[in-house]
Amino acid sequence: MTREFGLIVVGDEILSGKRADKHMPKVIELLAARGLQLGWAEYVGDVPGRITAALARAFASGDIVFSTGGIGATPDDHTRQCAAAALGVPLALHPQAEALIRERMQDTAREQGVPYEPDRPDNVHRLNMGVFPEGAAIIANPYNKIPGFSVGDVHFVPGFPVMAWPMIESVLDARYADLFVRAGVLEKSVIVFGAMEATLTPLMEAIEAQHASVKVFSLPSVDHPQYGRHIELGVKGDPARLDAAYTQLIEGLHTFNATLGPELVR
Secondary structure (H helix, E strand, O other): OOOOEEEEEEOHHHHHOOOOOOHHHHHHHHHHOOOOOEEEEEEEOOOHHHHHHHHHHHHHHOOEEEEEOOOOOOOOOOHHHHHHHHHOOOEEEOHHHHHHHHHHHHHHHHHHOOOOOOOOHHHHHHHHHHEEEOOOEEEOOOOOOOOEEEEOOEEEEOOOHHHHHHHHHHHHHHHOHHHOOOOOOOEEEEEEEOOOHHHHHHHHHHHHHHOOOEEEEEEEEEEEOOOEEEEEEEEEEOHHHHHHHHHHHHHHHHHOOOEEEEEEEO
């Protein structure tokens, strides 16, 4: 089975509407720049049981998953603990994470013109941000040095976009460059007027059956400002096989006497 890319966004603030999610559009953009696409996404509030269940599914999926949010050390941050619970392993202070957090605390003390006090209660508490599931590897944080972590192909980054996005990008480039699609058209479609999806479904099914690495998509619209009522029908997938599937799609549409509009290439 081909692995997909998944995204888990953790945080009550997203579900309540206090903050709009910016992660999914950015992850789609980062993947698309590498010829990849997001396979699925999930939003989870700050409820440990739900977070643990979502992460257990992610670990079991075999997919490449990014999880944003909840890896801090405040009472509403549960992701680190839930990841350990989903894996059935203990939490432990990661030595490299500890060193980076201490380095950050020293930088902050220097910036504020005060002495660094490693045993001060708030500084000791900050080390909890480096407590990860046993066996985790760190993800460097270029913004403030406080790392995220990876367990296998599931990667955990902060909820702050300024930190999360470069961390996700670095993981993609360091770990998954062999999956990048660097050439070719990934998606071709055509605007179809005067047809119903139900009528076109057998054609779509036939194309997917004959082209294993290609997906057919159908995007109906009833009030498009340019095309009005129409269906955008297309194929996406392996560039080497896309043209043959698209040719079959166009030939099939002609048998339905459908009126075809502009062709779109992405």
